[in-house]
Amino acid sequence: MLPGVAELPEPEVDWYPDWLSAATAVDMLERLREEVVWKQDSIGTPGGVKLLPRLTAWQGEPGAVYVYSGIRNDPLPWSSTVRMLKDLAEETTGARFNSVLLNRYRSGNDSMGWHADREPELGATPVIASVSLGATRRFDLRHNQTGVVRAFELTSGSLLVMRGSTQAQWRHRVPKAPAVQGERINLTFRWVSSQ
Template sequence: MNDLFDDLPTPDVGWYPDWLTPARAEQFLAQLIGEVEWRQDTMGTPAGRVALPRLTAWQGDPNAVYVYSGIRNIPQPWTPAVAELKAAAEALCGAQFNSVLLNRYRSGSDSMGWHADREPELGPQPVIASVSLGAARTFDLRHNKSGVVQSFSLKSGSLLVMKGRTQAEWRHRVPKEPRVTGERINLTFRWVTPRAASRSCS
């Protein structure tokens, strides 16, 4: 049986469950609720456009434009708490980030469906640093070929780093959890190819 489990695929991730102290995580959560310009985006479905089941924001360098699910994200300037978290994540990951997607899950009814971050502007093997603040939520990774699922409880102050071929070979989600009543903010720091550079190479 051990040999069988040894053959199961595992995602290329770094997991730091206690990256921030509880006090620092609580402080950052309060800061982000107040300083970030949150919005309610919509996405296209066969039945028409519907509201995303969460609030979002996109911050970054001026040319870090990002398009996903038909939503064109023009970066807002870095706010103080986000910039502080970005610098700390860069130091740990040994990577540079020029943008961040912030998701605000107001309760367990807010969610994110199965997807992979495979947009061309992220490159073939992106490093994505995911910081969680507030209520703990389940994060599932599902292998594309085998269907193997690996789950993490993303508690407040944790950091999950997806890298290598994780986006190419796995999908991930944050499922609905009706029993969760608290609020959660998630920041996924990343590097996107600057739009000006993309145009000059085309």
Template sequence: MFDLFDDIPKPDIVWLPDWLDPPTASDTLAALIDEITWQQDSMTTPAGKIPFPRLTAWQGDPDAVYVYSGIRNVPKPWTPTVLLLKTKAEDAAQTSFNSVLINRYRTGMDSMGWHADKERELGPQPVIASVSLGTTRTFDFRHTKTRQTHTLQLTHGSLLIMQGRTQLEWAHRVPKEPEARGERINLTFRYVDSSAPLKRP
């Protein structure tokens, strides 16, 4: 029988809302807050430079240099808790990662705007494993052609794997949510090809 919903586009994702049990997720969150060296980057806008609405960190293998939003990220060494999460995420995604972008959303006013992770050094169809810890936040997908949207609630201890043509065909964001209480840390594990030409900031 024909399904009216067959033609509605969906991102190529794997969604594991209970990837970590609550006690493990809470212990992991506390460890990350303590062991990671956080930084406050800035971005250039028509009004001048403004700070990112979140704190960030970049860890990985020594050659996993990554440029996004005009920032050249040279990886800091893997910290113990991040390395444990990397190994577990590799098992779930059935692929290898050599780097991770870590975002710390301090309140519901911290956010990330619409974008796609499609830099050349990530390859044509990157696999990105996104681990969420802390306060539940909305995660929106938007199809680049149809403008169709797909929304998830990224819960404490969840894993979202984005793969296939997701980065080519969909943008994503974490919108501001003033009503959200508490912190959220998100780790997006990826593989950076050090032989690919880097974009210049």
């Protein structure tokens, strides 16, 4: 580093762009389309109640209840494909997960706005393992203090693991990408403490 030049912050992430083979990723995507009970929640905004711009599902162990943006998620049981991906993610990360939020982006018009996963039931330094299947989408991380942005192209079969102070010091999003026609399913495995 040059004298007098501040080192730019970096999020605590592990990145596995080829975590699953292309064929396995396609197979998993097809299975999840069929196995998962998808819903479209709504959220209160300053402009009124709006539908979330994506479909979601919540699975996990009994008692792994998760509340975000005023939406209470009571877990449905693990589907077979989700459980398989959970076991693989635990093996790779060395962490344990008791729940997963699934997001289904039907096209590039579906998105996720800036946020951090800082709910109390996740703990101070959560490990969140994000598995992507389907269309490639950009994932941005923005540092709270400096505004520095780190971007990843989340390809099908990739795994991005956020650790340590990432949720406390960074926000993340999946921006709209109108040119993307394909569908993407994302699974974010996490450990939720019982309330």
